[in-house]
Amino acid sequence: MKKKRESKDAVILGIDPGFARLGYALVVESGRALRLLAASCVETPSGTSPAERLATIAAAIERVIRTHHPSVVAMEQLFFSTNQKTAIRVAEVRGVILLLAAKNGLPVFECTPLELKAALTGYGAAPKAQVQEMVKLLLRLPAVPKPDDVADAIAVALTCAASAKMRTAEQRRA
Numbered sequence: 001m002k003k004k005r006e007s008k009d010a011v012i013l014g015i016d017p018g019f020a021r022l023g024y025a026l027v028v029e030s031g032r033a034l035r036l037l038a039a040s041c042v043e044t045p046s047g048t049s050p051a052e053r054l055a056t057i058a059a060a061i062e063r064v065i066r067t068h069h070p071s072v073v074a075m076e077q078l079f080f081s082t083n084q085k086t087a088i089r090v091a092e093v094r095g096v097i098l099l100l101a102a103k104n105g106l107p108v109f110e111c112t113p114l115e116l117k118a119a120l121t122g123y124g125a126a127p128k129a130q131v132q133e134m135v136k137l138l139l140r141l142p143a144v145p146k147p148d149d150v151a152d153a154i155a156v157a158l159t160c161a162a163s164a165k166m167r168t169a170e171q172r173r174a
Contacts, residue, residue: 014157
């Protein structure tokens with residue numbers, strides 16, 4: 001039986017932007033409880049043009065937004081890598097996601113890799129395996145989600161939820 005979503009629940013669409021494979025996850029925050037609503041990857045065939053690949057990503061994320069009505073889109077900020085071509089392609093994907101968020105009136109939460117690791121593990125230089133284990137523990141999942149793109153998208157959504165909780169707690173103290 002599918003659990004009904006309360007109107008006050010926040011649905012966070014976490015995205016791990018990638019050109020060949022984009023991970024996404026929907027995490028529902030209901031009071032103090034967090035649960036995974038859906039998670040998957042959008043894969044684009046390498047033999048197609050960059051424009052077609054971006055269109056595939058856009059169509060898939062637009063469907064996710066229309067189906068699940070998220071409250072916010074969460075993405076990791078782009079960090080520069082040694083592979084400029086990859087960095088440019090990921091930046092293009094981020095642009096598509098930012099456009100879809102704006103088009104659908106959704107706020108965007110961004111975090112750095114350091115902020116993500118600190119939010120989930122308490123240590124900004126935590127290894128990827130430790131972050132993935134925390135994703136599993138926080139959502140009470142039977143195993144670490146696969147592929148890594150999905151686990152990373154869930155981690156981004158959880159970081160957004162933790163950030164919102166921290167901001168709310170800080171506002172109450174003020």
